[in-house]
Amino acid sequence: MNEFAPPSLRQPILRQGADLARAGLISSEQIAAIDQVARRYSVALTPALAHLIDPSDPDDPIAAQFIPTLDELENRPEERLDPIGDRHHSPVKGIVHRYPDRVLLTPMLHCPVYCRFCFRRETVGGSQALLTATELDLALHYIRGHKKIWEVVITGGDPLMMPPKGLGAILAELEAIPHVEIIRLHSRIPISDPDRINTDLLAQLNRSKPVWLAIHCNHARELTQAAGEACLRLARIGLPLLGQTVLLKGINDDPTVMEALLRAMVRNRIKPYYLHHLDRAPGTGRFVTDIKTGQAIMRSLRGRVSGLCQPTYVLDIPGGHGKVPVGPNYLEPHQITDWQGQRHHQPNQEPVAPDRSSC
Numbered sequence: 001m002n003e004f005a006p007p008s009l010r011q012p013i014l015r016q017g018a019d020l021a022r023a024g025l026i027s028s029e030q031i032a033a034i035d036q037v038a039r040r041y042s043v044a045l046t047p048a049l050a051h052l053i054d055p056s057d058p059d060d061p062i063a064a065q066f067i068p069t070l071d072e073l074e075n076r077p078e079e080r081l082d083p084i085g086d087r088h089h090s091p092v093k094g095i096v097h098r099y100p101d102r103v104l105l106t107p108m109l110h111c112p113v114y115c116r117f118c119f120r121r122e123t124v125g126g127s128q129a130l131l132t133a134t135e136l137d138l139a140l141h142y143i144r145g146h147k148k149i150w151e152v153v154i155t156g157g158d159p160l161m162m163p164p165k166g167l168g169a170i171l172a173e174l175e176a177i178p179h180v181e182i183i184r185l186h187s188r189i190p191i192s193d194p195d196r197i198n199t200d201l202l203a204q205l206n207r208s209k210p211v212w213l214a215i216h217c218n219h220a221r222e223l224t225q226a227a228g229e230a231c232l233r234l235a236r237i238g239l240p241l242l243g244q245t246v247l248l249k250g251i252n253d254d255p256t257v258m259e260a261l262l263r264a265m266v267r268n269r270i271k272p273y274y275l276h277h278l279d280r281a282p283g284t285g286r287f288v289t290d291i292k293t294g295q296a297i298m299r300s301l302r303g304r305v306s307g308l309c310q311p312t313y314v315l316d317i318p319g320g321h322g323k324v325p326v327g328p329n330y331l332e333p334h335q336i337t338d339w340q341g342q343r344h345h346q347p348n349q350e351p352v353a354p355d356r357s358s359c
Helices: 017-022 028-038 061-066 133-145 164-175 199-205 225-236 255-267 291-301
Strands: 095-099 102-105 151-154 182-187 211-216 241-246 270-276 312-316 323-325 335-337 343-345
Touching: 017 028, 095 133, 102 133, 133 164, 164 182, 164 199, 199 225, 225 241, 241 255, 255 270, 255 291, 291 312
Parallel strands: 102 151, 151 182, 182 211, 211 241, 241 270, 270 312
Antiparallel strands: 095 102, 312 323, 335 343
């Protein structure tokens, strides 16, 4: 397939149990269960990722991320419909304003693939997943009126699913706001549907103000040759690429697997940015790890992997209180632990007053 082919020439996205069965990803006996989940949470899988799945492997890390299971319909007491508190910080539709100098703008809530652990799974993919022209104007008006906003993060959903001219129009509006100096986009498109990174989209992303792109990727196998070529096209127009990963049980909660992913990111010009501890959305229990597991993985990477490969391990505090780093602590009273686990004496760092008794 031509990597610059228009959307009309692409293979269809798999959305129903029957689609997954025809692709050989599930058995016909599983169709009813998949469709039962699909009535509650959106399902979508692109051919680019479907082709990576090994149906003979019950623990395939790509399948685990995107093929539904009935476990998703089981809710646990600690799970929340809005686990990171977006609604508490949404002054107008399409805006989340949690931190003083930046806002999230969500012009659409559609994605090319639907992650089975998504913290916005209650809102993505529904019939009301697009801002109307009036709602978008109100969101942009809010940004214009709040002069402390330095950065706008366009997320969703996946903003790179928008028609290039529509996305370009939003970028142009943001560029024209003097106090907005940085625009950031969050997307899975370079991984999940790399054909979309075509000349039309690249032309719209090539702006006078800095545009950064954060790419969601959870396993090294997702970084195919086609994905790498899409990243290269983005890098060639000057977009800095960041990597976002979610720590997921059975997918990447292993130091060797995580190391392979982070090295693959850097090899493809993506700087690992955040390793997210899983946000407890409904039905995500099968993906849960504990923070100690994440800390152990981060500790294992220190010293063995280049600093370029080191993300910040973060927890989004439930209820909308923001992200905090939760990586391992290397500093204790009077001791420092190195990357090999050896402890060293920590000299007193407090300034000592000069002894003037002999003066």
